[in-house]
Amino acid sequence: MKPRIHYTKPSITELEIRYASDAAANGWGDQCYAYIHRFEELFKEHLGVNYAIATSSCTGALHMGMAALGISPGDEVIMADTNWIATASPIVHLGAKPVFVDILPDSWCIDPEKAEAAITPRTKAIVAVHLYGNLCDMDRLLAIGEKYGIPIIEDAAEAIGSVWHGKRAGSMGKFGAFSFHGTKTLTTGEGGMFVSNDAELFERVLTLSNHGRARDQKKQFWPDEVGFKYKMSNLQAAIGCAQMERIEELIGRKREILAIYRERLCGLDGISMNPEPAGTVNGAWMPTVVFAPETGISREKLQGAFAAENADARVFFWPLSSLAMFESVTENIHALNIPARAINLPSYHDIKITEIDRVCDVLKKFASSYHVD
Numbered sequence: 599m600k601p602r603i604h605y606t607k608p609s610i611t612e613l614e615i616r617y618a619s620d621a622a623a624n625g626w627g628d629q630c631y632a633y634i635h636r637f638e639e640l641f642k643e644h645l646g647v648n649y650a651i652a653t654s655s656c657t658g659a660l661h662m663g664m665a666a667l668g669i670s671p672g673d674e675v676i677m678a679d680t681n682w683i684a685t686a687s688p689i690v691h692l693g694a695k696p697v698f699v700d701i702l703p704d705s706w707c708i709d710p711e712k713a714e715a716a717i718t719p720r721t722k723a724i725v726a727v728h729l730y731g732n733l734c735d736m737d738r739l740l741a742i743g744e745k746y747g748i749p750i751i752e753d754a755a756e757a758i759g760s761v762w763h764g765k766r767a768g769s770m771g772k773f774g775a776f777s778f779h780g781t782k783t784l785t786t787g788e789g790g791m792f793v794s795n796d797a798e799l800f801e802r803v804l805t806l807s808n809h810g811r812a813r814d815q816k817k818q819f820w821p822d823e824v825g826f827k828y829k830m831s832n833l834q835a836a837i838g839c840a841q842m843e844r845i846e847e848l849i850g851r852k853r854e855i856l857a858i859y860r861e862r863l864c865g866l867d868g869i870s871m872n873p874e875p876a877g878t879v880n881g882a883w884m885p886t887v888v889f890a891p892e893t894g895i896s897r898e899k900l901q902g903a904f905a906a907e908n909a910d911a912r913v914f915f916w917p918l919s920s921l922a923m924f925e926s927v928t929e930n931i932h933a934l935n936i937p938a939r940a941i942n943l944p945s946y947h948d949i950k951i952t953e954i955d956r957v958c959d960v961l962k963k964f965a966s967s968y969h970v971d
């Protein structure tokens with residue numbers, strides 16, 4: 599058996615180990631928030647936003663941000679059907695309803711026209727999820743938000759490094775949320791970040807994030823309301839600080855890996871990959887290939903061939919509307935149909951060129967088995 603090719607794996611150097619050891623040895627008492635605050639500062643600077651709160655996950659950041667926007671029972675939140683469930687679950691936990699709309703066939707992100715058509719008097723927000731690092735059409739979405747007075751939330755969990763016409767993903771909406779799960783471009787093991795430029799919303803989330811204790815509350819152990827506990831630990835933040843010092847390198851390597859795949863695969867008939875339209879930068883979290891319908895290539899065939907090569911083959915997200923706990927939405931044709939002929943490619947930072955070649959050879963074999971006009 600050839601050695602396994604993993605799809606993601608963090609890039610951890612001496613720097614992360616040094617900071618984590620320091621946090622374990624010294625990050626207590628009056629230093630117990632030192633790495634957390636530094637991590638938040640570094641993140642704000644990188645993103646170009648005014649406020650950031652480190653959290654235990656992206657899901658937690660979304661949950662608190664949505665709660666702070668007042669999303670509550672009976673409300674609707676519009677999002678793309680193609681996504682990880684983490685974006686939908688906070689909506690459900692708040693008693694609101696996720697409304698799943700179709701994606702665009704080229705970016706695999708929310709179709710703004712479909713989002714606009716789904717707006718009702720109960721719509722409280724639209725979530726822009728920058729899938730696999732690909733960017734949503736933020737100009738259109740922000741214009742729709744403006745027109746109807748509806749906030750646009752950015753789930754940028756997969757989009758660190760992505761830039762929309764000079765603005766970083768996560769910095770353009772009412773608030774943004776990031777994930778530092780072990781599979782993401784920047785990791786703290788588990789972790790996340792809430793970011794915003796809205797001072798009022800930031801204060802609201804800060805209070806919620808501290809079990810409902812307002813910053814100016816002088817009484818000790820006196821919550822003013824029922825809040826949340828989604829904090830990041832100083833130990834995790836220490837790793838985050840090291841990763842932030844290496845952020846350009848981490849993003850650069852992801853982009854390099856996508857570029858290598860693109861160079862080897864994009865000339866092939868019937869294959870498309872993550873787009874990078876003019877004026878944008880794709881953070882390239884997850885290089886992905888989609889075969890054209892005429893090729894007859896299926897997810898199952900791809901998974902079989904990758905397994906034979908001992909390479910991880912991560913399936914393209916199932917439409918959330920196909921899951922048992924949600925109602926099916928048969929008109930979301932792209933969300934329903936693209937995953938059946940797509941696959942995520944291994945892209946961990948230290949992947950070797952020989953491993954990329956092994957993956958490309960699997961795909962090239964498929965491409966030689968059909969002809970698309």
Ligand SMILES: *Cc1c(COP(=O)(O)O)cnc(C)c1O
Pocket residue numbers: 654655656657658681682684685727753755756776777778779788789790
């Ligand atoms: C990873 C991911 C999340 C969840 O992140 P956690 O930190 O695991 O909560 C949310 N949304 C998207 C699009 C993701 O890829």
